[in-house]
Amino acid sequence: MKSSMRSMVRQRESRGKPRFSAKRLSWERMEPVIIANLSSGTGRRDRLERCIEILHTAGAAPEIRETEAPGHATTLARRAGARLVIAAGGDGTINEIVNGLSPGATLGVLPLGTANVLARELGIPLSPEAACRRILAGKSRKIDLGVARNAEGRERRFACMAGLGFDALVVRSVPPGLKRRLGAPAFVLTALNVHFRSRLPLLEINAGGRLHRARFVIVANGHFYGGSYRVARESLLDNGSLHVTVIEDTSTLLRPDVLIRILVRRPLEDCLPAFTVRRLSARSVEAPVPVQLDGEPWGELPMRFRVEPGALSVVC
């Protein structure tokens, strides 16, 4: 079973060459707007102001919009229209923006979050100054987006990953104060707490007619997870598929061969069942199973997931 899954991954990867080439972006004409979440991990005002200064010095005069509450970035992105919309924040802010962007808009990223998975995936420098220079260099490319659809038919896009079960419970449980103080290690501590103290509900996924039962499933659009941890060997942002990692039991994550790979940032697909698909469905088996999208809670199973190839234009 495992070897057939690995060969599926290999087959897909050999077909997974970039499908959308980079093109030069006329960002001056796109009237840039920065949507800034100053409550995100490293979203301090002085960092944002340094970025604005760099952009001004280069002759760009972006409009600045600060978020006032969770969800506000979606409204601001919707209002911005077909412009260069620069997300100053983390993956949660990017997720909100991606869910409000107009067709014809391009996303820029100033990584001011905790994990900054999409920035890492795109190779955007994590220093805000260097990220500004990348925006000024003005190249864009198309990437895929994942889409989750819940039982009521509501849809939400994700740029990096959906997590079913274990990590969604962690995201729900991490105390905001601990996250502010510790950053990413707050998730590791909470994950250990959830693993040892909670009874994780069982879920079932159906991918192309194959059923898998697990307590934790990662549906990734890219290959990084939770920062610089890896689920897959290489970036998958534009290969037209979702990468699925199946963790039957979270105690597997503490198995020495798996733990070592996690610690040295080797891809989980080397030691855990993984495959790529265009769509899958997931349901809970016994008790409600929570879901997270790009690190933010988004309801419970059942849900369907699919990829939208080349759905987002991003500065890279």
Ligand SMILES: Nc1ncnc2c1ncn2[C@@H]1O[C@H](COP(=O)(O)OP(=O)(O)OP(=O)(O)O)[C@@H](O)[C@H]1O
């Ligand atoms: N003005 C605001 N006040 C409080 N929370 C906000 C505000 N604007 C946005 N948020 C919320 O802040 C949360 C965290 O944002 P974000 O994910 O960008 O930062 P992060 O968690 O530090 O980064 P990462 O996801 O990269 O680890 C999101 O849930 C978002 O809805």
